[in-house]
Amino acid sequence: MEDLAPQEPPPLAAAALYRRCDPALLPFASTAELTPLDEPLGQERAVAAIHFAIGMPSAGFNLFALGPEGTGKVSLIRSYLERAAATQPAADDWVYVFNFEDPHRPRTLRLPAGRGAELRRTMEHLVDDLRLAVPAAFEAEEYRTRRQLLEEGFKEQQENVFRTVQQRAAGRSIALMRTPVGLALAPTRNGEVLSPDDFKAMPEGQQAAFKADMEELQKELETRLAELPQAARDARRKTRELDRETALAAVRHSIDEMKRLWADLPAVLAYLEAVQTDVVDNLGDFLDHDHGHEAEAGDEPEGLRLGRAEKRPLRRYRVNVLVSVGTGTGLGAPVIHVDHPTQPNLVGRIEHLAQQGALITDFNLIKPGALHLANGGYLVAEARKLLLNPFAWEDLKRALQAREIRIESPGQSLGLFPTVTLEPEPIPLDVKVVLIGDPMLYYLLAAHDPEFTELFKVSADFDWRMDRTAEHELGLARLVAGLGQREGLRPLDAAAVARLVEHASRLAEDGDKLSTHLASLADLVREANYWAGEDTAPVVTSRHLQQAIDQHDFRQNRVRQNVLEEITRGTLLIDTDGEAVGQVNGLVVMELGRFSFGRPSRITCRVNLGRGDVVDIEREVELGGPIHSKGVMILSSFLSARFAQDWPLNLSAHLVFEQSYGEVEGDSASSAELYCLLSALAELPIRQGFAVTGSVNQYGQVQAIGGVNEKIEGFFDVCRARGLTGRQGVLIPAANVKHLMLRHDVVEAAAQGRFSIHAVATIDQGIALLTGLPAGEVDGRSAYPAGSVNRRVAARLAQFSRKTRAFHDEGPHRGHNHG
Amino acid sequence: MKPGRILVAVDASPLSLAALEAAARLGDRFGAVVDGLYVEDINLAKLAEQPEGTLISVLHARRHADPHLLITQALRLQVTQARRSFEATLGGRQPAGSFMVRRGQVVSEMLVAAAQADLVVLGWHGAAPSDRARLGSVARALAERCPRPLLMLGRRDGEALRLAVLAGDTPAIAIATALGGEAPLLRLGRLTEAGPQHLLVTSLAEGLDATPGSLLLVPEA
Known part of the structure; x- marks a missing residue:
């Protein structure tokens, strides 16, 4: 790709710095006239996904609603689900x-x-x-009587065994007695058990008869006793049956009534x-x-x-x-x-x-x-x-x-x-x-x-911004009308809505877009309503809205004020006038929660003879993030491609963010670093009234960055604190112009020519602006015109190369001895 | 009438222990001497010595191999347990009673001992306390022949007793009232079946938990 021709870009017109919303073009005088909007605004894709997920009966078509917080995802989804449910x-x-x-x-x-x-x-x-x-049922006389009959029947059976054998034994002068360890049989006389001596005194025949009788009785007793356990079991079984029968009779009526009540549900019946x-x-x-x-x-x-x-x-x-x-x-x-x-x-x-x-x-x-x-x-x-x-x-x-x-x-x-x-x-x-x-x-x-994609096949992708069309501007106004009705807020006049629209563009960081962060916009309306209340105004005007923005900003900007103060007092070294070699004002954005602001940061570069390294000091001390390091490495590539086609780069360059003690991430300062590097090589001073933002690619094209508004305002605040000279301004990537939604005081200063914003597309445009010299375009002999920045850079690199060659040819000791 | 000497029959069965407990409480209430009596059945003692005797297990429906030793040991164990129970319940109380062991016919020995007492207490295993005809042979003999008031602690048979407040002047009520001491309310059961000589007792008095269903027998005056 051929290097682009240098052109010093003129300052942007004030109209390019801020896209106004003309209240006169809004089709209402106050939001009180508007029908509240009950549809989501600017989320057509997400709404379609929600409808689809609700209607899709198949398994796995669950919904994942993704999007930044504050875009109304939860309330929107709930309202759709509840409507469907x-x-x-x-x-x-x-x-x-x-x-x-x-x-x-x-x-x-x-x-x-x-x-x-x-x-x-x-x-x-x-x-x-x-x-x-x-x-x-169990206390009823019928049950008790039947149970007693069963129990008595068994006892009677037991007694019968005892009584029958006892009677038979008595007839043979044998006693059947209950003892603690069983039933005993013994020969008796006159009701008393015979002693051993008395028994022996009997004739042998009588003794033998006794023994035979006892043997017979014993067997009978054993036989009858053996039948008792079965009788006991029978008695217990009959008792259990009686119990079951009684219980069933007591239970059945109530259960049958329940069954009639639940006849339509077989599971309940079971x-x-x-x-x-x-x-x-x-x-x-x-x-x-x-x-x-x-x-x-x-x-x-x-x-x-x-x-x-x-x-x-x-x-x-x-x-x-x-x-x-x-x-x-x-x-x-x-x-x-x-x-x-x-x-x-x-x-x-x-x-x-x-x-x-x-x-x-x-x-x-x-x-x-x-x-x-x-x-x-x-x-x-x-x-x-x-x-x-x-x-x-x-x-x-x-x-x-x-x-x-x-x-x-x-x-x-x-x-x-x-x-x-x-x-x-x-x-x-x-x-x-x-x-x-x-x-x-x-x-x-x-x-x-x-498993996630199998189970959540539908995504509702909530956008964080929408196109700034007349339809969406009116939609925003109708949302405000709905909010006012729900929460009893004052209506907004057309100018206030216009200011709200502009603020929504600023939140979207794009003059052609509107933020869908409805939570922030609703809070702003609530705060404006508060200030209108303080004024006892019947409607919220653009002044109240601006007051809300300013007060919100004021409540959060302590750190920004402290940084600005340290710069103006000279603690943080930032030049806003004059010139310096190898020094440029970069711009960084500091984020403190949801509040962010820009501030200038001095970037310096020193060069010397070396092996072709562009050293990123931030990276060396592990304070530079990978994207920042990538930006610095692109500088090396740019330098080599442009100036080292015929000889190697023999320089060593050191780049640093001065007075930076935290991590540096992002490549939005890479163009500033390149300007700084070119300045150091060409030994040409850079105008310190400028600050620079933008990333750069290997071909020297300046690319868009984020936070352009905050960065410009950050440098503006420093310049204004020291007094605007008319020679101050900011170089931004041309691709960022559409994102400009600057503060009113910045726009006003630009309109008066006291501060300028320049959109640059290439490094050559930027360096021309910063040094006041043309960058210089390579001619047919691969040479840059005399007096151009590039000519001086090429000459300096050639000089480094010659010195390196001489150094190697003559040897280091000689050089040292004659140095 | 307040009993000065109470005789309690002890054989270490659960009901005799209940009788022992009731006797102790009655003794405390009236300040009476409580004597314990264990009667060793003369026939069982002889049986233990009779080589021709036979012992059959009710549980196993089978003859024991060595009945004499088993009966001897069982009788010895019974008297030991009876003595221990008596001492555990009444040991150390004043006025002190004595634990006596007599050998002979149970009824006659009981009647002899009862003659020295003002009240006889014993447990009995009958199921229907209102029906004297269904009492066991020992209980029936004592109920008929005991010369002193006889409190027989029965076993509850699960029957819910109707309660009533005692009123009247039968001998049984008189002795029951005396047994109740200062508490005149004796809750009795089955008054319709109670005659002048016997009352079914559910509770002798507050704090005295004689087994519900007990029978209080009073000899005819």
């Missing part, structure tokens, strides 16, 4: 109930919207009924069937008098209730309503915004209570998460918060992939705590998730998380 059916209710087959795996029941609470209530009534009906079986199998729970307190338990804290859990087995007949219409959703499909998306808040949790040193739980302590509440509707969460909370992101993805909500504590997920706990049956999930985050998060997730 209102037309959709209410979500079903979900309850957890006891699993009678596997108590560690509570079961779910899906019920039509609103019937979860009804099931809980009717189950409570059922248990209350049973607590009265079951004991009543549950009631299981309840009936369990009640009959666990009658003791209803007969224990301790349970009498269960009725008042409703008002007790859960902790106290569970504290007596062992005495309260009736808890298993409760219904834990996890999600019900009214749980926080209202009618229509739910729209849930989870503010604190921790893992438990998202997927639910199982709470535990400490009881006598042990942690206990049951299905009644299962608590819903936001996914439960949003099931059948929409869940909105902030991506950053989600990612900051351990396990939350992974569990959300797992739930969306599996399309079910599985409640697991983080410890369970990792298998850390193998304690006995619950494994609630998962709940099928049908939810549209909307994540809100800044673009960087979106791009990082898309790049590093392969």
Whole structure:
């Protein structure tokens, strides 16, 4: 590419420094006349994405809304979601109930919207009924009599065995006696057991008869006693059957009534069937008098209730309503915004209570998460918060992939705590998730998380700016009208709206654009309304708006004032007049939170014989960022390409931001550094009334930078503090002219010729302006015209080259000896 | 009438322990001497010595291999436990009573000992205390022949008793009132089935938790 011809660019006209909004062209006198805008402004792409995501039923078409904060993402999404949700059916209710087959795996029941609470209530009534009906049945005379008959029957059987054998034994003068260790048989006489001597004194035949009789009785006794355990078992079985029969009779009526109530829901009927079986199998729970307190338990804290859990087995007949219409959703499909998306808040949790040193739980302590509440509707969460909370992101993805909500504590997920706990049956999930985050998060997730793009297939990309068209200017005014109506603010007159439009351009850093950072603009309107109130003005005028801008600026500009003060007092060395070789005013932007301002920074360059290095001192001490270093390396390339086609560069140049003690990043000072380098090489002074901004490429083209307005204003403030001379100004890239939305005082000074802004496209244009000499264009013999900057640079580099060659030819010692 | 000497039958069974406890409380209330009596059944003692005797386990429905040793040990254990129970409950109290061991027929030995006492307390295993005919043989014999008021501590059979305040002047009520000391309210049960000689006692007095369903028998004047 051929080097461009040098042309010293004239100062920009004042009109180019600021794009005014003419109030006369606005089609209203005051915002009071306007219909409030209830549609988003300048976010057509994002709105289309939201509509698409809401309407798209397929899995994975969840939405990620990306854009800078303050662009109204949250309120816009909520309003669209709530509008859509209102037309959709209410979500079903979900309850957890006891699993009678596997108590560690509570079961779910899906019920039509609103019937979860009804099931809980009717189950409570059922248990209350049973607590009265079951004991009543067992206290009834009929039951008691039948039970006594069964018991007496067995006792009679026992007695019969004893009595029968005893009578038979008595007939043979043998006693059957109860002893602490069994039944004993012994020969008697006159009712008394014979002593051994008496027995021996009997005739042998009589002794043998006794022995034979006892043997026979013993066998009979053994046979009869052996039948008793079976009789005992029969008696117990009959008693159990009687109990079951009695309980069933007591329970059936209440359960049948429940079944009639829930006849339309087979799952509930099956549950009631299981309840009936369990009640009959666990009658003791209803007969224990301790349970009498269960009725008042409703008002007790859960902790106290569970504290007596062992005495309260009736808890298993409760219904834990996890999600019900009214749980926080209202009618229509739910729209849930989870503010604190921790893992438990998202997927639910199982709470535990400490009881006598042990942690206990049951299905009644299962608590819903936001996914439960949003099931059948929409869940909105902030991506950053989600990612900051351990396990939350992974569990959300797992739930969306599996399309079910599985409640697991983080410890369970990792298998850390193998304690006995619950494994609630998962709940099928049908939810549209909307994540809100800044673009960087979106791009990082898309790049590093392969599941992300599968699960969030729709992105709503909120723009931070919009075109400055008449339509958008009017739209902004209608937004202000809506804000005024909602918050009771004064209307803005046309001039105030015009000023607001201009400010929106300044926020967008572009005269052709408007910022969509509605939060900032709304705050400005609120502040202007305040100042109008201080004036007791009925409408907000452009003066109030300007006052709001100035006051907002004033409240934040302490550091800027301090820097300016240090410059004017000579602590920070900045020349704004005169000339200096190898020294130029660069411009930097300092960002303090959301407030940023520009300030000049002196850049100097020293050159000497060397090996062709342009040393960036900032980089050497690790204060220069990579982009800054890149800019400095481009300078080397530019120098080599332009001046070292026939011999090597034999210079060593050192560039530094003077009095800079922090990190320097960005390449917006690379043109300034190049001017400084050329000045040092050509030994030509640079006019210190100028400050420079712009990056440069290898061909010497000056490229656009950011923060152009703040940078110009920063140098202007310094010059004005010292007195504007008319010889001061700023060189900006020509490509930045469209971004100019300068402060009124800067524009005014420029209009009066007391301060100038020059748009430069090439380094040659810039150096001509800074040195007052033409840059010089290479001629057919590859030479620059005499008296040009480039001629002097080339000559100096040639001189360095000759000296280097001589140095190498003659050797360093000779040079040293004759030096 | 206030008993000055109480005799309690002790055989270390759960109900006899309850009887011991009740006797101790009655003794404290009336300042009475409480004596313990363990009767070693003469027939069982002889059985332990009789080589021809046979012992059959009710649990296993089988003959014990060495019945004599087992019965001897069981009887020894019973008397030891009875003595320990008596000493644990009444040891050190004043006025001091004595623990007696007699060998013989249970009923006759009890009747002999009862003659020295003002009140006899014992536990009994009957199920229907209102029905004297259903009492065990020992209890029935004592109920019929005991010359002194007899308090038999029964076992609750699960039947809910209707409660009433005692009123009237039958001998049983008189002795019950005396046993109640200053507390005139004796809550009794099944008055319709109570005759002048026996009352079903649910609670002797405040702080005295005789087993509900106990039977208080008073000999005819």
